[in-house]
Amino acid sequence: MTEPAVHPGGLGEVPGARDIRRYTAQAANARGGASLGSLLASVYYAVITIGIAIGMALGFAQAMRVALPPEPDVQxxxxxxxxxxxxxxxxxxxxxxxxxxxxxxxxxxxxxxxxxxxxxxxxxxxxxxxxxxxxxxxxxxxxxxxxxxxxxxxxxxxxxxxxxxxxxxxxxxxxxxxxxxxxxxxxxxxxxxxxxxxxxxxxxxxxxxxxxxxxxxxxxxxxxxxxxxxxxxxxxxxxxxxxxxxxxxxxxxxxxxxxxxxxxxxxxxxSLDSRELGRALTDGAARTTRRRISRLRTARGPASAVVTADLVVLRRSLRHMVQLVVAALVPVLVSTVPQLASSAGVLLALLVAGYVAMSATGEGARRAQMAPILDRLLPLDAKTIRRLRMVVPAIAMLAWSVVAFGAVGRWTGDTTAWIVLGIAATPVWAAAAVRSSYRPAPDWAGPLVSTPMGALPTGVGAVLARGPDLVVLGLLPVWIAVLLRTVNETMIVVQAGLSAIAFGIASSIATGTFMERMLASQEEMEKKAKK
Structure with missing residues (x-):
């Protein structure tokens, strides 16, 4: 039987700060049930994982450096x-x-x-x-x-x-x-x-x-x-x-x-919850009071009220505004450095910077997913709400696309065509922002898998992929155009079609994956057939 932890000071004596810390640690260890061997095993596991991660990162950086083209003689x-x-x-x-x-x-x-x-x-x-x-x-x-x-x-x-x-x-x-x-x-x-x-x-x-x-x-x-x-x-x-x-x-x-x-x-x-992490970092340094109160003159009805709320959330978050500016200038810098201005480097910069900018524009949708107070008060259905949540991300990503795809156009020598392609791809970014904001939480009641981060649900990867999957699949014409360093009308038309499909996917209020919905519908059909 484990002996209970007691404070080290005598009766009536106020213990020191070190004694209080030691007593707190002893009480936590007594109730945690962890042994010294499990602690050493966890430390060993963490050190080995960090060492492997550092080695992989160093190898990737060296491989990328070897693959970079040499710096040209003429600047x-x-x-x-x-x-x-x-x-x-x-x-x-x-x-x-x-x-x-x-x-x-x-x-x-x-x-x-x-x-x-x-x-x-x-x-x-x-x-x-x-x-x-x-x-x-x-x-x-x-x-x-x-x-x-x-x-x-x-x-x-x-x-x-x-x-x-x-x-x-x-x-x-x-x-x-x-x-x-x-x-x-x-x-x-x-x-x-x-x-x-x-x-x-x-x-x-x-x-x-x-x-x-x-x-x-x-x-x-x-x-x-x-x-x-x-x-x-x-x-x-x-x-x-x-x-x-x-x-x-x-x-x-x-x-x-x-x-x-x-x-x-x-x-x-x-828990690998990026939405909760963003809320913690954003709200943790937010001001409790504001000197200026916005009168929200653009809110003229239910639809405009949703758009205005998202715009105010984005405007008041300086961290996300800075994130947008930095993400817009990343493709400019990468296409400017001669040793990085390759097809793979520009494509990687475009996708990573776009995803960072996209995540900054979805704060309003993430807050609505956590506390859908405004959504419940307005006379709008859930599908219309999700479509309205794409307006502010689309406006912000349109400005980002003009800067980022303009830099890619300067790199290839055809700025106008690349800006048109970026405008056609804007709905994909907006749809991915809303889709990732409304993704369901992992099912912690199911089987768990042991990872360096602790025990995680088996479907956590599929949950985290909601949003990035639209970026990967919906921007295939952009992938091809950057790798080929050229844009034509067919790519722009296909990109516009994929943007429409992404808009429809993000508007859907169905939860779960496509396979889960197919299995559920099949089970319903079997139940009806038995009846």
């Missing part, structure tokens, strides 16, 4: 070096890290910790110290891995050079999170920190376009000199000590909100 009027593009990606990753640090805290206490720990009459620094150390260490590790893969895979630098880049990126990643923690301890709102990160992320591709126009480029990723890295490490240690001394000054409300968002985001990531 075009609008070109960008591969090293400059890698630096732009690193700056965008830094902006993403700042944004995530603002949305997740970086210091927080969620769930039972916030309910029990924060009101206790003990030193709050000792309670929050592990949470304050966790995110800087994770940021340093992830930054080192990602930047190291970019430098070793795409730029093929030597071993000492890659180590130098990895150390610099780890120091910068940890420093960014520590600065965000200092800002949090001084009362800076989490929304302001997240806004700073979003602006950095949006400025990265814009700066890249400016560098391409000016003809200025880099030859390698900038790094700190070795003595600079040592000085930076000392400064980081000092910043960590300063953050530790200011932990008690972080407001309780900020700690609760940060911990709640982090718990929600972790749960969504483990």
């Amino acid at each position: 075009s009027p609008l070109s960008l070096s591969l090293a400059t593009l890698v630096v732009v990606i690193i700056v965008a990753l830094a902006g993403t890290l700042v944004s995530l640090a603002g949305r997740l805290g970086p210091v927080g206490a969620g769930g039972a910790e916030a309910a029990w720990w924060l009101p206790l009459p003990v030193d709050r620094r000792g309670l929050l110290r592990p949470a304050a150390r966790r995110l800087p260490l994770v940021a340093a590790l992830v930054s080192a891995i990602l930047v190291g893969l970019l430098d070793a895979g795409l730029l093929a630098d030597s071993g000492p050079r890659v180590v130098h880049v990895v150390i610099t990126s780890a120091l910068v990643g940890a420093g960014i999170v520590l600065l965000a923690a200092l800002a949090q301890s001084r009362g800076v709102s989490r929304s302001a920190t997240a806004l700073t990160g979003d602006l950095i992320l949006g400025a990265a591709p814009v700066a890249a376009v400016g560098l391409a126009l000016s003809g200025w480029s880099l030859d390698e990723v900038p790094t700190l000199p070795w003595y600079g890295a040592a000085v930076a490490a000392v400064l980081l240690a000092g910043a960590g000590v300063l953050v530790d001394r200011r932990l008690h000054r972080i407001p309780t409300r900020s700690l609760r909100e940060s911990g709640s968002v982090a718990t929600q985001a972790v749960g969504a990531a483990v």
Whole structure:
């Protein structure tokens, strides 16, 4: 029989912060039923999985670098070096890290910790110290891995050079999170920190376009000199000590909100629920009040009310607006870099950037799927609602298509035809956004499969494919056109037909896959035949 966990202090004595943390861990372990062997097995499994993933990513990056065409001797009027593009990606990753640090805290206490720990009459620094150390260490590790893969895979630098880049990126990643923690301890709102990160992320591709126009480029990723890295490490240690001394000054409300968002985001990531993850990151840094109230003058009826609501949701989400801008400039940058401007590179950039932009436009539909309050109040049927939900994604993706397909047209030398093809493909993006927003949840009551993320339902892959399947199948003319580097009238007509089919599929309110509906209809026919 497992002995119950009790607090280590004597009767009537107030335990210290470390004792409270230890008691909480002992109580959780006593009720969790996990042994030391299972813990070591899980750690071993995680390390092996991460190592395999890093090896596969490095091999893919090196294979892609070998497959890239050599840089031409004659530079075009609008070109960008591969090293400059890698630096732009690193700056965008830094902006993403700042944004995530603002949305997740970086210091927080969620769930039972916030309910029990924060009101206790003990030193709050000792309670929050592990949470304050966790995110800087994770940021340093992830930054080192990602930047190291970019430098070793795409730029093929030597071993000492890659180590130098990895150390610099780890120091910068940890420093960014520590600065965000200092800002949090001084009362800076989490929304302001997240806004700073979003602006950095949006400025990265814009700066890249400016560098391409000016003809200025880099030859390698900038790094700190070795003595600079040592000085930076000392400064980081000092910043960590300063953050530790200011932990008690972080407001309780900020700690609760940060911990709640982090718990929600972790749960969504483990469950592979991208919709819940997006809601956690979006609502986690949203303002509670607004200075300006929109009068919604465009809402003149039920149909216009649905479209207006989606437009307001998109307009008020700065993260999604920045996501649209960045996604629109990705094909421009890829078609500008001589070593990436191949058919495969441009096609990959077009599809990935389009999917990122598409996911940003479907926030209104995702919220309606979670809480269909407006849909139930208006005198509109479900199929009409889904069709109206495609209006805002179609408008946003039309603007994206003009920029992205215009860049592809500049790359091939026929801008007008490519823009027409992009306009014809716009309904596919809008339909995929609505289809992915209204996808059903995985069936957790069925059989489960063991994965590195934990136990997952067997049909989770089919659920996640709802939305991307329309992008893959509905854009086949775009695939062919990019690979052949040409557009003709037949491709445009076929693309328009596939867009109409995608519109019909996204308008359907049927749940389940095609095979499931066929089996259900067959069972109904058999029951009727028996009667």
